[in-house]
Amino acid sequence: MPFTRIQSEKLASAVVRQIERLILHGILRPGERLPPERELAERLGVSRPSLREAVAELQARGLLASRAGAGIFVADVLGSAFSPALIRLFASQEDALDDYIAFRRDLEGLAAARAATQGSETDLAVIHTLLRKMEAAHLKRDPTEEAALDADFHMAIIEASHNVIMLHMMRAMMDLLREGVFYNRSVMFNHRDTRDLLLDQHRAIDAGLQARDAGAARAAVEAHLDFVRTALRSQREAARHEVTARLRLAHEVER
Secondary structure (H helix, E strand, O other): OOOOOOOOOOHHHHHHHHHHHHHHOOOOOOOOEOOOHHHHHHHHOOOHHHHHHHHHHHHHOOOEEEEOOOEEEEOOOOOOOOOHHHHHHHHHOHHHHHHHHHHHHHHHHHHHHHHHHHOOHHHHHHHHHHHHHHHHHHOOOOOHHHHHHHHHHHHHHHHHOOOHHHHHHHHHHHHHHHOOOOOOHHHHHOOHHHHHHHHHHHHHHHHHHHOOOHHHHHHHHHHHHHHHHHHHHHHHHHHHHHHHHHHHHHHHHHO
C-alpha cells in the first residue's frame, strides 16, 4: 500500500486525510485489511496513539470497521448504493439488463479513452497482466476463472481513468455483475466460440490502451459491450423458445 510518512500538522488529522484519500481514489478498497497497527504506524511515521486516534475518527465516519480478532478493514462504503428491493427489481426486469449494458457501454467507453491518455504506465501494465491471466485461464475447460478475470479487467480500466466519481459508481455496477444480478457471466463463457470472441475483444481493448489510442480503446470497449448485449438477447430468445417448445410438447402429450 502506498502510505507515506507524515511530515507536519496534527499527526492524527494527517493520517485521517491520507487514508481518506486512498479510499477515495480506490487504492484502499472496500473489505481490504489495513496493516497491523505497529507496522502501519512505522510506515506512516507516527506514534501508535496518534494512529489509534485517526482510526477511531475514521471508524466514526463509517470509512473503517473493526472486526474482532481480525483487524481494521476498509468499510463497505458501497453497501448502500442500491437497496435490496431495487436489486431484486433489477433482476426481475429484462429491460433493466439492456439499460445496464448501455450504461456500462457509455461510461466504460469514456473510461477507456481516459485510461489511454491519462493512465500511468503501472495502470496499463496491470491491465495487460490481467489480459495475460485471461489468456491462461482461457485454456482451461472451466470458464469460472476467466469470467472472474473479465470483471477484474474491466474494473482495472475504470481505475486507470483516474476519475473518482466514475470509479465508485462503476465499482457498484461491477459488484452487481459479480453477484449475477443481471446475468451469469459463466453462462456466456461456457460456449467455446463465444469465449474465443470475448478474448479477442479484450485483446483489442488492451491493444488500444497500450498504444495510448483513446479512440481505438473506446471503440473496442463499445464493440465488446455491443456484442455482450446481442449475445444476451440471443440467449434470452433461445430460452423463451425452449420454454414454448416444452409447453407445446406437454400439451400434445396430454391430448
